[in-house]
Amino acid sequence: MESSHTISIRIFFVFIFWTYSSVKADLNENRDENTDWKWAVKTIQELEQKVKVQDERIATLEKRPTGSDWTSMVDLKKTIQKQNDRIIMLEDRIYELEATSEVENNDSIKESSPLREIIPHSEKQTDQAKSSPVRKGRLLIQPTTVPFDRVAFYAYFSSDILASMDNYILPFNTVVTNVGNAYHPHSGTFIAPRSGLYVFTWTIRAYGSRYHSTQLLVDNNVINTIYINPNSVIDGSVTGTAVVHVDQGDDVFIRTFPPNSGEIISGNNGRSSFCGWSLM
Template sequence: MEITEIRKLLREQNQRIGILENENQLLKKEVLELKHTVAKMSDNISHYEEKIIDLETSDVKPNARRLLLPITDSPSTTPVPVDPVAFYAYMSANEASPSAHFTLKFDVVKTNLGNAYSKHSGTFVAPVSGAYVFTYTIYAQTRGAIFLNLFVNDAVFGGSISDTQETGDWDSETSTVVVSLNKGDDVNIRTTQASSTILSYHEAKTTFAGWKISNA
């Protein structure tokens, strides 16, 4: 009876040993796989650390930064767009012996980009700050003189004289100025004194024009 039980116990122990050995083999396999994974991850980490060191100790880092971040320490080479502002107008009829300080009104408007020139007042009002070019051509009749000034906010900025001395002689003068204007500044042309008729007809027009060349 005792021998039978001993044999039974031995069989059970052998079965348990077999189970433990199988589990041990599985655990060893899992441990080996984990070791392999850890080793691979360590290699990857070392590779990235070397890359970071290279970026910190070479010219690659500034170059990489320039690709990722905006450059703030150098001027932009991209031109700033200029909104179109331009006008061209002429007088539809002669102005006979205008008085001093008379504002010329160029009432036929052919171009008015930006709608900054008024044919009713003869005045251009800057819609935005910037640099502008203004030019005008004045025709004077026989035996007389026209003294003109270009005004910016009631201050003289330019001028011209159309003077004729002989019978049958007509004279024209053209003046061009470049002006830096603030938004809301006004520009017009006025007589200082006049002893002649300002001519403007189909063969010789008295004109006024201007355009913006740059932003402020």
């Protein structure tokens, strides 16, 4: 049997719980019927959602690089590309010099041989011309048969080439003349072997809806610019020429420049080409 005191306590808690439930129900009922309350709750929820969206957008913007960061990245990529191109050119030049040195060393050994004193001069020349494969090879190597101070080159595109990008260096890949081996067809760049006055000329062919603007650059300085736009009427070409002083080691090349669109045409009916030579 529970004591009367315990029963009283239980009755008291039941009464409190019933009272709390009734008040809560009345409050919920009044709140649900109050339109202002509903509007306030809805507005708060919308504001909370907007704040959440704005926080996400701010976080995204903070992660994006600034305009100066983009500029620095682009400049860095251009510098790296230029250095890579220059390394390739210098490697080619080293290879050419090593090949020339090897041929000259072989000739020096032959000229210092004791047989040179025994065989008459005319007989030695005849014998070397007929039997020496090194001598025959040298006749085909222009840098060893022409004085180094004489520089000239001529190259053209073997076929049409897509050149719609801006600032694209045109690699005229078919070399006809390369006295001094200063023109590098894989990159389309001429590296001056000595300082002096040079003449450069280039021709660009186009037809149909293609149009192109190209520039001659010496040590990254624009020297001359030409433009062709057949306007779907003619098949034609345009030529640019410049006489300019070039310092030893300067790069000389042709690049695209806006506006440009489509292929540069080169074929049997007309070549797109690049050439140059030293004056003095």
